Amino acid sequence: MNDEKNLSSDKSLNIFTIGDQVLRAKTKAVTSFDNMLKKFVREMLACMYENNGIGIAAPQVGHSRKICVIDVSPCVSESDLCTMDGEQITDIKTIMPLFLINPIITKKSTDTCTEVEGCLSVPDFSAPVRRPVEVTVEYVDDDGKTHTLTANAILSRCMQHEIDHLNGQLYTDIIGKEDKVKLAKYLSTHGR
Numbered sequence: 001m002n003d004e005k006n007l008s009s010d011k012s013l014n015i016f017t018i019g020d021q022v023l024r025a026k027t028k029a030v031t032s033f034d035n036m037l038k039k040f041v042r043e044m045l046a047c048m049y050e051n052n053g054i055g056i057a058a059p060q061v062g063h064s065r066k067i068c069v070i071d072v073s074p075c076v077s078e079s080d081l082c083t084m085d086g087e088q089i090t091d092i093k094t095i096m097p098l099f100l101i102n103p104i105i106t107k108k109s110t111d112t113c114t115e116v117e118g119c120l121s122v123p124d125f126s127a128p129v130r131r132p133v134e135v136t137v138e139y140v141d142d143d144g145k146t147h148t149l150t151a152n153a154i155l156s157r158c159m160q161h162e163i164d165h166l167n168g169q170l171y172t173d174i175i176g177k178e179d180k181v182k183l184a185k186y187l188s189t190h191g192r
Helices: 035-050 151-165 177-189
Strands: 055-057 067-070 082-084 097-110 112-119 122-132 133-142 146-151
Touching: 035 055, 035 067, 035 097, 055 151, 067 151, 082 097, 097 146, 097 151, 112 151, 122 151, 122 177, 146 151
Parallel strands: none
Antiparallel strands: 055 067, 067 097, 082 146, 097 133, 112 122, 133 146
């Protein structure tokens, strides 16, 4: 798909939906941390906000690059915990939005929970997904600085969901059997 040289454009980004090949393509690491990257992540953020999302990955806008943008501010509760670079963050909203470039999940809790998820690439469909409660992610921000972020609750779930996109996986790949039947019906009525 699009390469790093073409990350930015002057037109607004479009969201690719389930069935589009770019969502299954292997993504490439970002190696150039320049103004083009800064512009692109902000275009992704604008696209996410325009579509009422809390996270979006580059493949969802047609780019096979290891980039995620997250802003869980509307969903954060006081019980949500987060540690960035070894420091406890008392208000997760203060670190939003996050630009996760070349993110890697380095640790997952053994505790899991099931919550309903949706996706901008699967509009008007949602289903419960079981995921680890807490994850630690190493990533680089758009300034080229490396960070380690450990989170639970909605931020943990959102990071896992978006990083799955970078590996060619949609949340619909890991839903239960009954929900896969509902997904098949959804896909047949949505021309996919």
